[in-house]
Amino acid sequence: MKLSVIGTGYLGATHAAAMVALGHDVVGLDVDADKVASLSRGEVPFHEPGLPELLREGLASGRLRFTTDVTDVGASADVHFLCVGTPQKPGEKAADLTYVEAAIAALLPELRAGALVVGKSTVPVGTAAGLAERVEAVDADLVWNPEFLREGFAVDDTLRPDRIVVGATSERAEKTLLEVYASLVEAGTPVVSMDYATAELVKVAANAFLATKISFINAMAEVCEAVDADVTLLADAIGHDERIGRRFLSAGLGFGGGCLPKDIRAFMARAGELGIDQALTFLKSIDDINVRRRARTVDLAREMCGGSLAGQRVAVLGAAFKPDSDDIRDSPALDVALACQRAGAAVRVYDPHAMDNARRDYATLAYAASAVEAATDADVVLHLTEWEEFVTMHPSTLSAVVRQRHIVDGRNKLDRELWTREGWTHRALGRRSL
Structure with a gap:
């Protein structure tokens, strides 16, 4: 089939390459000429395992190309996937639909009769119905087909999804999708x-549930710290209950990125608009717990430095909000790094893939080319993004270069018995000291 993908950011670029892998002809549209040129050369402007190879295979097949010309899209495709971003409005919780509105306005005059527009962007409930009226007015159909990509696993999630959600009022639309x-x-x-x-x-409810589960175990971590209990053992025990499960019950620094934080805030905002804000007031607590974990990580670093970070050297391992990604949006790691700097510490950050993005948006921080360089002369090391490089690192790698052998495991992923045997003082959120 002949498809177009409107918006070639993280979602759109992945979807375009994956649809070619499924056997379709795809043209990707974006207003950013530099991004279009980069993708046309087979270069992915962000880090996502497996996507560069998939992109280059699609280009080599001749069935994938990119353009800035919306008339090209209208003439080349009958199914159009809407994959533009819906960021949080500046100074508000609500989602910004500027890109969705611009994409629809540009696409409508180019739609052929019988065409299908497929919404994949995460939008406030009620948006699709309004868009459908405009699409149907030009004898086309709209279907809503939310995405469920996990950064670091986006290719697999697109080619081997766990479900396909189809929101439609037309049998023709559903059949085509x-x-x-x-x-x-x-x-x-x-x-x-x-x-x-x-x-x-579906998408916002799923994200709200995951955020709730993560913040629940982080709330239990606060309780464990107060009573000298161990949140990791607690999670293991309650995770055996099949009604609960162990996944997403890992206490630590909390969630970030471009989806969970902004989606739950937009969900709360939409509930307020609908007059049912009381139904989602618990999400405010979820958000608050998540943010508190960042402050608590700074507290642990301060405690390890004798009560003050002023004049101390802090090594931060991790900048991306999660491993296998270079996404630093709402990054807990960089929030902690910045808070330590504001408290008077000299901070150096290292991340395997997110350094360029971090330097661009957090220019006041210092950066290192390796974990060893970041940790040189450090008074405390903060493990804040669980890259495999950090999780499997032997403590001796850093022992010879640090000034003091203090480490805060913000992700509860390090082997604390090993680090302790190697002479390090190890602290982690929700766990007693050894």
Whole structure:
């Protein structure tokens, strides 16, 4: 089939390359000429394992190309995936739909009769119904098909999804979308059909649930610290209950990135607009718990430095909000690094892939080319993004270069018995000291 992808950021670039892998012809549209040129050369402007190879394979096949010309898209495709961003409005909790509105306004005049617009962007509930009226006015259809990509696993999540959600009011629209995904459906991927509003809610409800689970165990970490208990053992024990499960019960620095924080805030804002804000007041507590973990990590660093960070050297291992990504949006690691600097510490940051993004947005911090360089003469080392490089690092790698053998494991992923045997003082959120 002939498809277009509107917006070639993280979601769009991944979706475009994956749709070619499923056998379709795809043209990606973006207003950013530099991004289009980069993707056309087979260069992915962000870090995502497996995507560069998939992109280059698509380009080499001749079935994938990128453009800045919306008329090209209208003439080349009958199915158009809307993959633009919906960031948080500056100074507000609500989602900014500027890019969605601009994309629809540009696309509508180019739609051919019978075309299908597929919404994948995360939008406030009620958005799709309004867009559908405009799309249907030009004899086209709209279907809402939310994305569920995990950064670091986006390629696999697109080519082997755990479900396909279809929000539609037209049998024609649903039939066309399922033709796009025919190979996935034949492979056994469940299809869940529903109305627009429910489809819009699926993504934000899933993110709200995950955020709740993460913040729940972090709240338990606060309790464990107060009573000298161990949150990791607590999570192991309650995780055996099949009603609860162990996944996402890892206490630590909390969540960040471009989805969970802004999505739960936008969800709260939309609930307020609908007059049902009391139904989601618990999400405010979820957000608060998440932010408190960052402050507590700074407190642990301060305690290790004798009560003050002024004049201390702090090594920060990690800048991305999660491993296998260079995304620093709402990064807990960089928030902690900046807080330590504001408290008077000299901070050096190292991350395997997020250094360029961190330098651009956090220019006041100092950066190192390796973990060893970051830790040289450090009074405390903060492990804040659980890259495999850090988790598997032997303590002796840093022992010879630090000034004091103090480490705060903000992700509860290090082997604390090993680090302690090597002469390090180890602290972690929600765990007693050894």
